[in-house]
Amino acid sequence: MYSSRHYSSRHTAFQSIPVVDITGLRADHPATRQATAANLGQAAREAGFFYLSGHGIPTPLIERLQARTRDYFAQPLAEKMRDYIGQSHNHSGYVPEGEEQFYGGKVDKKEAYDVGFDLTREPTKWPMVGANQWPSLPGFKEDVKAYYDAALALGQHLFRGFALALGLPETTFTDQITTPPSQLRLIHYPFDPDTPADRPGIGAHTDYECFTLLLPTAPGLEVMNGAGEWIDVPVKPGCFVVNIGDMMEVLSNGAFVATSHRVRKVAEERYSFPLFCSCDYDTVIAPVLPPAEGVTNDRYQPVVCGEHLYAQTIQTFRYLRDQWQAGTLALPDAARALASFGRLADNDEAERPHASE
Structure with missing residues:
Protein backbone atom coordinates (compact mmCIF):
# COMPACT_ATOMS: atom_id res chain seq x y z
CA MET A 1 0.00 0.00 0.00
CA TYR A 2 2.09 2.94 1.21
CA SER A 3 5.62 3.96 2.22
CA SER A 4 7.23 7.29 3.07
CA ARG A 5 10.22 7.85 0.78
CA HIS A 6 12.75 10.12 -0.82
CA TYR A 7 11.89 11.94 -4.03
CA SER A 8 14.08 11.66 -7.11
CA SER A 9 15.32 14.58 -9.19
CA ARG A 10 15.19 12.26 -12.22
CA HIS A 11 11.56 13.26 -12.64
CA THR A 12 11.04 16.48 -14.55
CA ALA A 13 9.87 19.68 -12.85
CA PHE A 14 6.38 19.05 -14.23
CA GLN A 15 3.64 21.50 -13.27
CA SER A 16 0.78 19.17 -14.24
CA ILE A 17 0.67 15.45 -14.86
CA PRO A 18 0.32 14.10 -18.44
CA VAL A 19 -2.68 12.32 -19.96
CA VAL A 20 -2.12 8.90 -21.57
CA ASP A 21 -4.81 7.30 -23.75
CA ILE A 22 -4.36 3.52 -23.51
CA THR A 23 -6.99 2.54 -26.09
CA GLY A 24 -4.16 1.31 -28.31
CA LEU A 25 -3.07 -1.32 -25.76
CA ARG A 26 -6.13 -3.34 -26.79
CA ALA A 27 -5.30 -3.16 -30.52
CA ASP A 28 -4.66 -6.32 -32.51
CA HIS A 29 -1.69 -4.79 -34.32
CA PRO A 30 1.58 -5.04 -32.28
CA ALA A 31 2.87 -1.71 -33.63
CA THR A 32 -0.16 0.12 -32.23
CA ARG A 33 0.32 -1.45 -28.81
CA GLN A 34 4.02 -0.57 -28.90
CA ALA A 35 3.33 3.07 -29.80
CA THR A 36 0.84 3.37 -26.94
CA ALA A 37 3.33 1.74 -24.57
CA ALA A 38 5.93 4.32 -25.57
CA ASN A 39 3.60 7.09 -24.37
CA LEU A 40 3.03 5.15 -21.17
CA GLY A 41 6.77 4.79 -20.63
CA GLN A 42 7.43 8.48 -21.22
CA ALA A 43 4.89 9.48 -18.56
CA ALA A 44 6.30 6.91 -16.14
CA ARG A 45 9.86 8.14 -16.61
CA GLU A 46 9.18 11.87 -16.53
CA ALA A 47 6.56 12.06 -13.77
CA GLY A 48 5.73 8.61 -12.38
CA PHE A 49 2.13 9.92 -12.32
CA PHE A 50 -0.38 10.39 -15.12
CA TYR A 51 -4.07 10.57 -15.99
CA LEU A 52 -5.37 7.46 -17.75
CA SER A 53 -8.01 7.81 -20.46
CA GLY A 54 -9.43 5.14 -22.74
CA HIS A 55 -9.68 2.77 -19.77
CA GLY A 56 -12.90 1.09 -20.93
CA ILE A 57 -14.56 0.70 -17.51
CA PRO A 58 -18.28 1.50 -17.94
CA THR A 59 -19.59 4.57 -16.11
CA PRO A 60 -22.55 2.67 -14.52
CA LEU A 61 -20.07 0.28 -12.88
CA ILE A 62 -18.24 3.24 -11.33
CA GLU A 63 -21.47 4.91 -10.26
CA ARG A 64 -22.67 1.76 -8.46
CA LEU A 65 -19.33 1.46 -6.67
CA GLN A 66 -19.59 5.03 -5.46
CA ALA A 67 -23.23 4.66 -4.39
CA ARG A 68 -22.54 1.51 -2.34
CA THR A 69 -19.54 3.18 -0.73
CA ARG A 70 -21.53 6.26 0.31
CA ASP A 71 -24.26 4.02 1.71
CA TYR A 72 -21.75 2.01 3.69
CA PHE A 73 -19.89 4.91 5.32
CA ALA A 74 -23.16 6.69 6.14
CA GLN A 75 -23.93 3.94 8.68
CA PRO A 76 -23.31 4.39 12.41
CA LEU A 77 -19.81 3.46 13.57
CA ALA A 78 -21.13 0.53 15.62
CA GLU A 79 -22.66 -0.97 12.48
CA LYS A 80 -19.46 -0.55 10.49
CA MET A 81 -17.39 -2.11 13.28
CA ARG A 82 -19.32 -5.34 12.74
CA ASP A 83 -17.06 -5.68 9.67
CA TYR A 84 -13.84 -4.65 11.47
CA ILE A 85 -10.75 -5.68 9.53
CA GLY A 86 -9.23 -7.25 12.63
CA GLN A 87 -11.81 -10.06 12.42
CA SER A 88 -10.64 -11.15 8.95
CA HIS A 89 -8.10 -13.80 8.00
CA ASN A 90 -6.93 -12.06 4.81
CA HIS A 91 -6.87 -8.38 5.77
CA SER A 92 -10.29 -7.38 4.47
CA GLY A 93 -13.00 -5.28 6.08
CA TYR A 94 -13.67 -1.94 7.74
CA VAL A 95 -10.74 0.27 8.79
CA PRO A 96 -11.77 2.89 11.36
CA GLU A 97 -10.00 6.20 11.77
CA GLY A 98 -6.83 5.67 13.80
CA GLU A 99 -6.30 2.01 12.84
CA GLU A 100 -3.33 2.88 10.62
CA GLN A 101 -0.39 4.82 11.96
CA PHE A 102 3.12 5.26 10.59
CA TYR A 103 6.25 6.43 12.40
CA GLY A 104 4.21 7.69 15.34
CA ARG A 121 -11.29 -21.99 -2.66
CA GLU A 122 -9.77 -23.49 0.47
CA PRO A 123 -7.24 -23.71 1.86
CA THR A 124 -5.13 -20.70 0.94
CA LYS A 125 -1.56 -20.47 2.14
CA TRP A 126 -1.18 -16.69 1.98
CA PRO A 127 -2.30 -14.32 4.76
CA MET A 128 -3.36 -11.51 2.39
CA VAL A 129 -5.25 -13.60 -0.17
CA GLY A 130 -8.53 -15.40 0.45
CA ALA A 131 -12.27 -14.94 0.78
CA TYR A 148 -12.71 -4.85 -8.59
CA ASP A 149 -12.76 -7.43 -11.37
CA ALA A 150 -12.98 -4.74 -14.08
CA ALA A 151 -10.20 -2.65 -12.54
CA LEU A 152 -7.99 -5.72 -12.10
CA ALA A 153 -8.43 -6.53 -15.81
CA LEU A 154 -7.47 -2.94 -16.64
CA GLY A 155 -4.38 -3.42 -14.53
CA GLN A 156 -3.39 -6.40 -16.67
CA HIS A 157 -3.45 -4.17 -19.77
CA LEU A 158 -1.17 -1.72 -17.98
CA PHE A 159 1.23 -4.46 -16.89
CA ARG A 160 1.58 -5.47 -20.55
CA GLY A 161 2.02 -1.85 -21.58
CA PHE A 162 4.74 -1.25 -19.00
CA ALA A 163 6.56 -4.38 -20.16
CA LEU A 164 6.56 -3.14 -23.75
CA ALA A 165 7.66 0.33 -22.61
CA LEU A 166 10.70 -1.25 -20.94
CA GLY A 167 11.59 -3.25 -24.05
CA LEU A 168 10.49 -6.55 -22.50
CA PRO A 169 8.19 -9.29 -23.83
CA GLU A 170 4.56 -8.23 -23.37
CA THR A 171 3.75 -10.99 -20.86
CA THR A 172 6.83 -10.50 -18.65
CA PHE A 173 4.74 -9.35 -15.69
CA THR A 174 1.34 -10.89 -16.43
CA ASP A 175 2.88 -14.38 -16.46
CA GLN A 176 3.35 -13.81 -12.70
CA ILE A 177 -0.19 -12.62 -11.95
CA THR A 178 -2.92 -15.19 -11.30
CA THR A 179 -4.21 -14.62 -7.71
CA PRO A 180 -2.39 -11.44 -6.63
CA PRO A 181 -2.66 -9.68 -3.26
CA SER A 182 -3.90 -6.59 -5.14
CA GLN A 183 -5.98 -4.56 -2.72
CA LEU A 184 -8.85 -2.20 -3.47
CA ARG A 185 -9.49 0.46 -0.83
CA LEU A 186 -12.75 2.35 -0.53
CA ILE A 187 -11.64 5.48 1.32
CA HIS A 188 -13.82 8.15 2.89
CA TYR A 189 -12.37 11.53 3.84
CA PRO A 190 -15.04 13.31 5.90
CA PHE A 191 -15.15 17.08 5.68
CA ASP A 192 -14.70 18.86 8.99
CA PRO A 193 -14.00 22.62 8.84
CA ASP A 194 -12.59 22.45 12.37
CA THR A 195 -9.88 19.93 11.45
CA PRO A 196 -6.43 21.54 11.98
CA ALA A 197 -4.63 22.52 8.78
CA ASP A 198 -1.72 20.22 9.65
CA ARG A 199 -4.00 17.17 9.88
CA PRO A 200 -3.76 15.74 6.34
CA GLY A 201 -6.10 13.33 4.65
CA ILE A 202 -2.96 11.25 4.19
CA GLY A 203 0.68 12.15 4.64
CA ALA A 204 3.46 12.04 2.04
CA HIS A 205 4.36 8.57 0.80
CA THR A 206 4.87 6.27 -2.15
CA ASP A 207 2.96 3.03 -2.73
CA TYR A 208 4.55 -0.37 -2.11
CA GLU A 209 3.16 -2.23 -5.11
CA CYS A 210 3.89 -2.06 -8.86
CA LYS A 236 -10.29 14.96 -14.55
CA PRO A 237 -13.71 13.56 -15.56
CA GLY A 238 -13.53 10.20 -17.32
CA CYS A 239 -9.93 9.58 -16.26
CA PHE A 240 -8.16 7.50 -13.66
CA VAL A 241 -4.92 8.59 -12.02
CA VAL A 242 -2.03 6.11 -12.21
CA ASN A 243 1.19 6.22 -10.24
CA ILE A 244 4.31 4.08 -10.26
CA GLY A 245 4.95 2.15 -7.04
CA ASP A 246 8.09 0.93 -5.32
CA MET A 247 7.96 -2.58 -6.79
CA MET A 248 7.87 -1.32 -10.38
CA GLU A 249 10.81 0.91 -9.53
CA VAL A 250 12.68 -2.20 -8.41
CA LEU A 251 11.58 -4.36 -11.37
CA SER A 252 12.63 -1.64 -13.83
CA ASN A 253 15.93 -1.12 -11.96
CA GLY A 254 15.26 2.57 -11.58
CA ALA A 255 13.99 3.28 -15.10
CA PHE A 256 10.60 4.11 -13.59
CA VAL A 257 10.67 5.88 -10.22
CA ALA A 258 7.85 6.01 -7.66
CA THR A 259 6.60 9.53 -6.94
CA SER A 260 5.78 10.90 -3.49
CA HIS A 261 2.18 12.03 -3.07
CA ARG A 262 -0.20 13.08 -0.31
CA VAL A 263 -3.79 14.16 0.33
CA ARG A 264 -4.02 17.57 1.97
CA LYS A 265 -6.81 18.54 4.38
CA VAL A 266 -9.91 18.16 2.22
CA ALA A 267 -12.17 21.14 1.43
CA GLU A 268 -15.21 18.92 0.85
CA GLU A 269 -16.27 15.35 1.51
CA ARG A 270 -14.06 13.09 -0.59
CA TYR A 271 -14.10 9.44 -1.64
CA SER A 272 -11.15 7.70 -3.20
CA PHE A 273 -10.78 4.25 -4.77
CA PRO A 274 -7.17 3.10 -5.20
CA LEU A 275 -6.44 -0.39 -6.54
CA PHE A 276 -2.87 -1.36 -5.64
CA CYS A 277 -1.70 -3.67 -8.44
CA SER A 278 0.89 -6.30 -7.55
CA CYS A 279 2.27 -9.61 -8.75
CA ASP A 280 1.44 -12.97 -7.18
CA TYR A 281 2.26 -13.51 -3.52
CA ASP A 282 5.34 -15.72 -4.07
CA THR A 283 6.80 -13.62 -6.91
CA VAL A 284 10.38 -12.52 -6.29
CA ILE A 285 10.55 -8.80 -7.04
CA ALA A 286 14.01 -8.15 -8.46
CA PRO A 287 15.41 -6.06 -11.33
CA VAL A 288 14.69 -7.51 -14.79
CA LEU A 289 16.83 -4.93 -16.60
CA PRO A 290 20.34 -3.49 -16.27
CA PRO A 291 20.50 -0.48 -13.94
CA ALA A 292 19.13 2.79 -15.25
CA GLU A 293 21.58 5.64 -15.68
CA GLY A 294 22.93 6.76 -12.33
CA VAL A 295 21.72 3.61 -10.50
CA THR A 296 24.30 1.35 -8.86
CA ASN A 297 24.24 -2.41 -9.38
CA ASP A 298 23.25 -3.12 -5.78
CA ARG A 299 20.62 -0.38 -5.34
CA TYR A 300 17.62 -2.73 -5.52
CA GLN A 301 17.64 -6.01 -3.61
CA PRO A 302 15.17 -8.88 -4.24
CA VAL A 303 12.10 -9.26 -2.03
CA VAL A 304 9.16 -11.68 -2.09
CA CYS A 305 6.11 -9.67 -3.12
CA GLY A 306 3.48 -10.94 -0.70
CA GLU A 307 5.83 -11.36 2.22
CA HIS A 308 6.96 -7.77 1.89
CA LEU A 309 3.39 -6.48 1.68
CA TYR A 310 2.40 -8.54 4.71
CA ALA A 311 5.40 -7.35 6.74
CA GLN A 312 4.58 -3.73 5.98
CA THR A 313 0.92 -4.32 6.87
CA ILE A 314 1.83 -5.93 10.21
CA GLN A 315 3.88 -2.87 11.11
CA THR A 316 1.15 -0.45 10.02
CA PHE A 317 -2.23 -1.77 11.20
CA ARG A 318 -2.95 -1.76 14.91
CA TYR A 319 -4.71 -5.14 15.07
CA LEU A 320 -1.69 -6.90 13.53
CA ARG A 321 0.95 -4.77 15.23
CA ASP A 322 -0.53 -5.58 18.63
CA GLN A 323 -0.25 -9.31 17.90
CA TRP A 324 3.31 -8.92 16.67
CA GLN A 325 4.37 -6.92 19.71
CA ALA A 326 2.68 -9.47 21.99
CA GLY A 327 4.66 -12.27 20.33
CA THR A 328 1.62 -14.09 18.92
CA LEU A 329 2.39 -13.12 15.31
CA ALA A 330 5.77 -13.22 13.59
CA LEU A 331 7.06 -11.10 10.76
CA PRO A 332 7.93 -13.03 7.57
CA ASP A 333 11.56 -13.99 7.05
CA ALA A 334 13.70 -11.14 5.68
CA ALA A 335 11.02 -8.59 6.64
CA ARG A 336 12.08 -5.00 6.21
CA ALA A 337 11.26 -1.98 8.31
CA LEU A 338 8.74 0.57 7.09
CA ALA A 339 10.04 2.94 4.40
CA SER A 340 12.97 0.67 3.45
CA PHE A 341 11.87 -0.43 -0.03
CA GLY A 342 12.17 1.33 -3.35
CA ARG A 343 13.65 4.47 -1.81
CA LEU A 344 16.37 6.52 -3.49
CA ALA A 345 19.08 8.12 -1.43
CA ASP A 346 19.46 11.15 -3.71
CA ASN A 347 17.52 13.65 -1.62
CA ASP A 348 15.90 13.72 1.80
CA GLU A 349 12.22 14.63 1.87
CA ALA A 350 11.33 16.82 4.81
CA GLU A 351 8.24 14.85 5.74
CA ARG A 352 8.45 11.30 7.03
CA PRO A 353 4.86 10.33 7.75
CA HIS A 354 2.25 7.80 7.14
CA ALA A 355 -0.19 6.33 4.68
CA SER A 356 -2.24 7.67 1.83
CA GLU A 357 -4.06 6.91 -1.28
Whole structure:
Protein backbone atom coordinates (compact mmCIF):
# COMPACT_ATOMS: atom_id res chain seq x y z
CA MET A 1 0.00 0.00 0.00
CA TYR A 2 2.09 2.94 1.21
CA SER A 3 5.62 3.96 2.22
CA SER A 4 7.23 7.29 3.07
CA ARG A 5 10.22 7.85 0.78
CA HIS A 6 12.75 10.12 -0.82
CA TYR A 7 11.89 11.94 -4.03
CA SER A 8 14.08 11.66 -7.11
CA SER A 9 15.32 14.58 -9.19
CA ARG A 10 15.19 12.26 -12.22
CA HIS A 11 11.56 13.26 -12.64
CA THR A 12 11.04 16.48 -14.55
CA ALA A 13 9.87 19.68 -12.85
CA PHE A 14 6.38 19.05 -14.23
CA GLN A 15 3.64 21.50 -13.27
CA SER A 16 0.78 19.17 -14.24
CA ILE A 17 0.67 15.45 -14.86
CA PRO A 18 0.32 14.10 -18.44
CA VAL A 19 -2.68 12.32 -19.96
CA VAL A 20 -2.12 8.90 -21.57
CA ASP A 21 -4.81 7.30 -23.75
CA ILE A 22 -4.36 3.52 -23.51
CA THR A 23 -6.99 2.54 -26.09
CA GLY A 24 -4.16 1.31 -28.31
CA LEU A 25 -3.07 -1.32 -25.76
CA ARG A 26 -6.13 -3.34 -26.79
CA ALA A 27 -5.30 -3.16 -30.52
CA ASP A 28 -4.66 -6.32 -32.51
CA HIS A 29 -1.69 -4.79 -34.32
CA PRO A 30 1.58 -5.04 -32.28
CA ALA A 31 2.87 -1.71 -33.63
CA THR A 32 -0.16 0.12 -32.23
CA ARG A 33 0.32 -1.45 -28.81
CA GLN A 34 4.02 -0.57 -28.90
CA ALA A 35 3.33 3.07 -29.80
CA THR A 36 0.84 3.37 -26.94
CA ALA A 37 3.33 1.74 -24.57
CA ALA A 38 5.93 4.32 -25.57
CA ASN A 39 3.60 7.09 -24.37
CA LEU A 40 3.03 5.15 -21.17
CA GLY A 41 6.77 4.79 -20.63
CA GLN A 42 7.43 8.48 -21.22
CA ALA A 43 4.89 9.48 -18.56
CA ALA A 44 6.30 6.91 -16.14
CA ARG A 45 9.86 8.14 -16.61
CA GLU A 46 9.18 11.87 -16.53
CA ALA A 47 6.56 12.06 -13.77
CA GLY A 48 5.73 8.61 -12.38
CA PHE A 49 2.13 9.92 -12.32
CA PHE A 50 -0.38 10.39 -15.12
CA TYR A 51 -4.07 10.57 -15.99
CA LEU A 52 -5.37 7.46 -17.75
CA SER A 53 -8.01 7.81 -20.46
CA GLY A 54 -9.43 5.14 -22.74
CA HIS A 55 -9.68 2.77 -19.77
CA GLY A 56 -12.90 1.09 -20.93
CA ILE A 57 -14.56 0.70 -17.51
CA PRO A 58 -18.28 1.50 -17.94
CA THR A 59 -19.59 4.57 -16.11
CA PRO A 60 -22.55 2.67 -14.52
CA LEU A 61 -20.07 0.28 -12.88
CA ILE A 62 -18.24 3.24 -11.33
CA GLU A 63 -21.47 4.91 -10.26
CA ARG A 64 -22.67 1.76 -8.46
CA LEU A 65 -19.33 1.46 -6.67
CA GLN A 66 -19.59 5.03 -5.46
CA ALA A 67 -23.23 4.66 -4.39
CA ARG A 68 -22.54 1.51 -2.34
CA THR A 69 -19.54 3.18 -0.73
CA ARG A 70 -21.53 6.26 0.31
CA ASP A 71 -24.26 4.02 1.71
CA TYR A 72 -21.75 2.01 3.69
CA PHE A 73 -19.89 4.91 5.32
CA ALA A 74 -23.16 6.69 6.14
CA GLN A 75 -23.93 3.94 8.68
CA PRO A 76 -23.31 4.39 12.41
CA LEU A 77 -19.81 3.46 13.57
CA ALA A 78 -21.13 0.53 15.62
CA GLU A 79 -22.66 -0.97 12.48
CA LYS A 80 -19.46 -0.55 10.49
CA MET A 81 -17.39 -2.11 13.28
CA ARG A 82 -19.32 -5.34 12.74
CA ASP A 83 -17.06 -5.68 9.67
CA TYR A 84 -13.84 -4.65 11.47
CA ILE A 85 -10.75 -5.68 9.53
CA GLY A 86 -9.23 -7.25 12.63
CA GLN A 87 -11.81 -10.06 12.42
CA SER A 88 -10.64 -11.15 8.95
CA HIS A 89 -8.10 -13.80 8.00
CA ASN A 90 -6.93 -12.06 4.81
CA HIS A 91 -6.87 -8.38 5.77
CA SER A 92 -10.29 -7.38 4.47
CA GLY A 93 -13.00 -5.28 6.08
CA TYR A 94 -13.67 -1.94 7.74
CA VAL A 95 -10.74 0.27 8.79
CA PRO A 96 -11.77 2.89 11.36
CA GLU A 97 -10.00 6.20 11.77
CA GLY A 98 -6.83 5.67 13.80
CA GLU A 99 -6.30 2.01 12.84
CA GLU A 100 -3.33 2.88 10.62
CA GLN A 101 -0.39 4.82 11.96
CA PHE A 102 3.12 5.26 10.59
CA TYR A 103 6.25 6.43 12.40
CA GLY A 104 4.21 7.69 15.34
CA GLY A 105 2.92 10.58 13.20
CA LYS A 106 -0.49 12.22 13.20
CA VAL A 107 -3.45 9.94 12.54
CA ASP A 108 -4.79 10.32 9.00
CA LYS A 109 -8.26 11.84 8.75
CA LYS A 110 -9.99 8.98 6.93
CA GLU A 111 -11.82 5.65 7.21
CA ALA A 112 -11.74 2.81 4.69
CA TYR A 113 -13.05 -0.55 3.59
CA ASP A 114 -10.44 -2.93 2.15
CA VAL A 115 -11.05 -5.87 -0.18
CA GLY A 116 -8.69 -8.06 -2.16
CA PHE A 117 -8.65 -10.88 -4.66
CA ASP A 118 -11.70 -12.87 -3.57
CA LEU A 119 -10.17 -16.34 -3.57
CA THR A 120 -12.85 -18.58 -2.12
CA ARG A 121 -11.29 -21.99 -2.66
CA GLU A 122 -9.77 -23.49 0.47
CA PRO A 123 -7.24 -23.71 1.86
CA THR A 124 -5.13 -20.70 0.94
CA LYS A 125 -1.56 -20.47 2.14
CA TRP A 126 -1.18 -16.69 1.98
CA PRO A 127 -2.30 -14.32 4.76
CA MET A 128 -3.36 -11.51 2.39
CA VAL A 129 -5.25 -13.60 -0.17
CA GLY A 130 -8.53 -15.40 0.45
CA ALA A 131 -12.27 -14.94 0.78
CA ASN A 132 -13.15 -11.33 1.52
CA GLN A 133 -15.13 -10.22 4.56
CA TRP A 134 -18.24 -8.68 3.00
CA PRO A 135 -20.80 -6.55 4.87
CA SER A 136 -24.50 -7.38 4.80
CA LEU A 137 -25.39 -4.07 3.13
CA PRO A 138 -27.57 -4.90 0.08
CA GLY A 139 -25.70 -4.75 -3.22
CA PHE A 140 -22.32 -3.99 -1.65
CA LYS A 141 -20.58 -7.25 -2.47
CA GLU A 142 -22.00 -7.50 -5.98
CA ASP A 143 -21.19 -3.94 -7.03
CA VAL A 144 -17.78 -3.66 -5.35
CA LYS A 145 -16.64 -7.03 -6.67
CA ALA A 146 -17.81 -6.15 -10.21
CA TYR A 147 -15.70 -2.99 -10.08
CA TYR A 148 -12.71 -4.85 -8.59
CA ASP A 149 -12.76 -7.43 -11.37
CA ALA A 150 -12.98 -4.74 -14.08
CA ALA A 151 -10.20 -2.65 -12.54
CA LEU A 152 -7.99 -5.72 -12.10
CA ALA A 153 -8.43 -6.53 -15.81
CA LEU A 154 -7.47 -2.94 -16.64
CA GLY A 155 -4.38 -3.42 -14.53
CA GLN A 156 -3.39 -6.40 -16.67
CA HIS A 157 -3.45 -4.17 -19.77
CA LEU A 158 -1.17 -1.72 -17.98
CA PHE A 159 1.23 -4.46 -16.89
CA ARG A 160 1.58 -5.47 -20.55
CA GLY A 161 2.02 -1.85 -21.58
CA PHE A 162 4.74 -1.25 -19.00
CA ALA A 163 6.56 -4.38 -20.16
CA LEU A 164 6.56 -3.14 -23.75
CA ALA A 165 7.66 0.33 -22.61
CA LEU A 166 10.70 -1.25 -20.94
CA GLY A 167 11.59 -3.25 -24.05
CA LEU A 168 10.49 -6.55 -22.50
CA PRO A 169 8.19 -9.29 -23.83
CA GLU A 170 4.56 -8.23 -23.37
CA THR A 171 3.75 -10.99 -20.86
CA THR A 172 6.83 -10.50 -18.65
CA PHE A 173 4.74 -9.35 -15.69
CA THR A 174 1.34 -10.89 -16.43
CA ASP A 175 2.88 -14.38 -16.46
CA GLN A 176 3.35 -13.81 -12.70
CA ILE A 177 -0.19 -12.62 -11.95
CA THR A 178 -2.92 -15.19 -11.30
CA THR A 179 -4.21 -14.62 -7.71
CA PRO A 180 -2.39 -11.44 -6.63
CA PRO A 181 -2.66 -9.68 -3.26
CA SER A 182 -3.90 -6.59 -5.14
CA GLN A 183 -5.98 -4.56 -2.72
CA LEU A 184 -8.85 -2.20 -3.47
CA ARG A 185 -9.49 0.46 -0.83
CA LEU A 186 -12.75 2.35 -0.53
CA ILE A 187 -11.64 5.48 1.32
CA HIS A 188 -13.82 8.15 2.89
CA TYR A 189 -12.37 11.53 3.84
CA PRO A 190 -15.04 13.31 5.90
CA PHE A 191 -15.15 17.08 5.68
CA ASP A 192 -14.70 18.86 8.99
CA PRO A 193 -14.00 22.62 8.84
CA ASP A 194 -12.59 22.45 12.37
CA THR A 195 -9.88 19.93 11.45
CA PRO A 196 -6.43 21.54 11.98
CA ALA A 197 -4.63 22.52 8.78
CA ASP A 198 -1.72 20.22 9.65
CA ARG A 199 -4.00 17.17 9.88
CA PRO A 200 -3.76 15.74 6.34
CA GLY A 201 -6.10 13.33 4.65
CA ILE A 202 -2.96 11.25 4.19
CA GLY A 203 0.68 12.15 4.64
CA ALA A 204 3.46 12.04 2.04
CA HIS A 205 4.36 8.57 0.80
CA THR A 206 4.87 6.27 -2.15
CA ASP A 207 2.96 3.03 -2.73
CA TYR A 208 4.55 -0.37 -2.11
CA GLU A 209 3.16 -2.23 -5.11
CA CYS A 210 3.89 -2.06 -8.86
CA PHE A 211 1.42 0.72 -9.62
CA THR A 212 -1.87 2.16 -8.40
CA LEU A 213 -5.11 2.75 -10.30
CA LEU A 214 -6.86 5.61 -8.52
CA LEU A 215 -10.41 6.92 -8.94
CA PRO A 216 -11.01 10.07 -6.80
CA THR A 217 -14.27 12.02 -6.46
CA ALA A 218 -12.90 15.39 -5.27
CA PRO A 219 -9.69 17.45 -5.16
CA GLY A 220 -7.01 16.98 -2.53
CA LEU A 221 -4.29 14.87 -4.18
CA GLU A 222 -0.85 16.44 -4.58
CA VAL A 223 2.32 14.93 -6.09
CA MET A 224 5.95 15.93 -5.79
CA ASN A 225 7.77 16.86 -8.99
CA GLY A 226 11.48 16.50 -9.73
CA ALA A 227 12.17 19.93 -8.27
CA GLY A 228 10.66 18.94 -4.92
CA GLU A 229 7.51 21.04 -5.42
CA TRP A 230 4.00 19.87 -4.51
CA ILE A 231 1.76 19.90 -7.60
CA ASP A 232 -2.03 19.73 -7.45
CA VAL A 233 -3.76 16.87 -9.28
CA PRO A 234 -7.36 17.97 -9.91
CA VAL A 235 -10.06 15.46 -10.78
CA LYS A 236 -10.29 14.96 -14.55
CA PRO A 237 -13.71 13.56 -15.56
CA GLY A 238 -13.53 10.20 -17.32
CA CYS A 239 -9.93 9.58 -16.26
CA PHE A 240 -8.16 7.50 -13.66
CA VAL A 241 -4.92 8.59 -12.02
CA VAL A 242 -2.03 6.11 -12.21
CA ASN A 243 1.19 6.22 -10.24
CA ILE A 244 4.31 4.08 -10.26
CA GLY A 245 4.95 2.15 -7.04
CA ASP A 246 8.09 0.93 -5.32
CA MET A 247 7.96 -2.58 -6.79
CA MET A 248 7.87 -1.32 -10.38
CA GLU A 249 10.81 0.91 -9.53
CA VAL A 250 12.68 -2.20 -8.41
CA LEU A 251 11.58 -4.36 -11.37
CA SER A 252 12.63 -1.64 -13.83
CA ASN A 253 15.93 -1.12 -11.96
CA GLY A 254 15.26 2.57 -11.58
CA ALA A 255 13.99 3.28 -15.10
CA PHE A 256 10.60 4.11 -13.59
CA VAL A 257 10.67 5.88 -10.22
CA ALA A 258 7.85 6.01 -7.66
CA THR A 259 6.60 9.53 -6.94
CA SER A 260 5.78 10.90 -3.49
CA HIS A 261 2.18 12.03 -3.07
CA ARG A 262 -0.20 13.08 -0.31
CA VAL A 263 -3.79 14.16 0.33
CA ARG A 264 -4.02 17.57 1.97
CA LYS A 265 -6.81 18.54 4.38
CA VAL A 266 -9.91 18.16 2.22
CA ALA A 267 -12.17 21.14 1.43
CA GLU A 268 -15.21 18.92 0.85
CA GLU A 269 -16.27 15.35 1.51
CA ARG A 270 -14.06 13.09 -0.59
CA TYR A 271 -14.10 9.44 -1.64
CA SER A 272 -11.15 7.70 -3.20
CA PHE A 273 -10.78 4.25 -4.77
CA PRO A 274 -7.17 3.10 -5.20
CA LEU A 275 -6.44 -0.39 -6.54
CA PHE A 276 -2.87 -1.36 -5.64
CA CYS A 277 -1.70 -3.67 -8.44
CA SER A 278 0.89 -6.30 -7.55
CA CYS A 279 2.27 -9.61 -8.75
CA ASP A 280 1.44 -12.97 -7.18
CA TYR A 281 2.26 -13.51 -3.52
CA ASP A 282 5.34 -15.72 -4.07
CA THR A 283 6.80 -13.62 -6.91
CA VAL A 284 10.38 -12.52 -6.29
CA ILE A 285 10.55 -8.80 -7.04
CA ALA A 286 14.01 -8.15 -8.46
CA PRO A 287 15.41 -6.06 -11.33
CA VAL A 288 14.69 -7.51 -14.79
CA LEU A 289 16.83 -4.93 -16.60
CA PRO A 290 20.34 -3.49 -16.27
CA PRO A 291 20.50 -0.48 -13.94
CA ALA A 292 19.13 2.79 -15.25
CA GLU A 293 21.58 5.64 -15.68
CA GLY A 294 22.93 6.76 -12.33
CA VAL A 295 21.72 3.61 -10.50
CA THR A 296 24.30 1.35 -8.86
CA ASN A 297 24.24 -2.41 -9.38
CA ASP A 298 23.25 -3.12 -5.78
CA ARG A 299 20.62 -0.38 -5.34
CA TYR A 300 17.62 -2.73 -5.52
CA GLN A 301 17.64 -6.01 -3.61
CA PRO A 302 15.17 -8.88 -4.24
CA VAL A 303 12.10 -9.26 -2.03
CA VAL A 304 9.16 -11.68 -2.09
CA CYS A 305 6.11 -9.67 -3.12
CA GLY A 306 3.48 -10.94 -0.70
CA GLU A 307 5.83 -11.36 2.22
CA HIS A 308 6.96 -7.77 1.89
CA LEU A 309 3.39 -6.48 1.68
CA TYR A 310 2.40 -8.54 4.71
CA ALA A 311 5.40 -7.35 6.74
CA GLN A 312 4.58 -3.73 5.98
CA THR A 313 0.92 -4.32 6.87
CA ILE A 314 1.83 -5.93 10.21
CA GLN A 315 3.88 -2.87 11.11
CA THR A 316 1.15 -0.45 10.02
CA PHE A 317 -2.23 -1.77 11.20
CA ARG A 318 -2.95 -1.76 14.91
CA TYR A 319 -4.71 -5.14 15.07
CA LEU A 320 -1.69 -6.90 13.53
CA ARG A 321 0.95 -4.77 15.23
CA ASP A 322 -0.53 -5.58 18.63
CA GLN A 323 -0.25 -9.31 17.90
CA TRP A 324 3.31 -8.92 16.67
CA GLN A 325 4.37 -6.92 19.71
CA ALA A 326 2.68 -9.47 21.99
CA GLY A 327 4.66 -12.27 20.33
CA THR A 328 1.62 -14.09 18.92
CA LEU A 329 2.39 -13.12 15.31
CA ALA A 330 5.77 -13.22 13.59
CA LEU A 331 7.06 -11.10 10.76
CA PRO A 332 7.93 -13.03 7.57
CA ASP A 333 11.56 -13.99 7.05
CA ALA A 334 13.70 -11.14 5.68
CA ALA A 335 11.02 -8.59 6.64
CA ARG A 336 12.08 -5.00 6.21
CA ALA A 337 11.26 -1.98 8.31
CA LEU A 338 8.74 0.57 7.09
CA ALA A 339 10.04 2.94 4.40
CA SER A 340 12.97 0.67 3.45
CA PHE A 341 11.87 -0.43 -0.03
CA GLY A 342 12.17 1.33 -3.35
CA ARG A 343 13.65 4.47 -1.81
CA LEU A 344 16.37 6.52 -3.49
CA ALA A 345 19.08 8.12 -1.43
CA ASP A 346 19.46 11.15 -3.71
CA ASN A 347 17.52 13.65 -1.62
CA ASP A 348 15.90 13.72 1.80
CA GLU A 349 12.22 14.63 1.87
CA ALA A 350 11.33 16.82 4.81
CA GLU A 351 8.24 14.85 5.74
CA ARG A 352 8.45 11.30 7.03
CA PRO A 353 4.86 10.33 7.75
CA HIS A 354 2.25 7.80 7.14
CA ALA A 355 -0.19 6.33 4.68
CA SER A 356 -2.24 7.67 1.83
CA GLU A 357 -4.06 6.91 -1.28
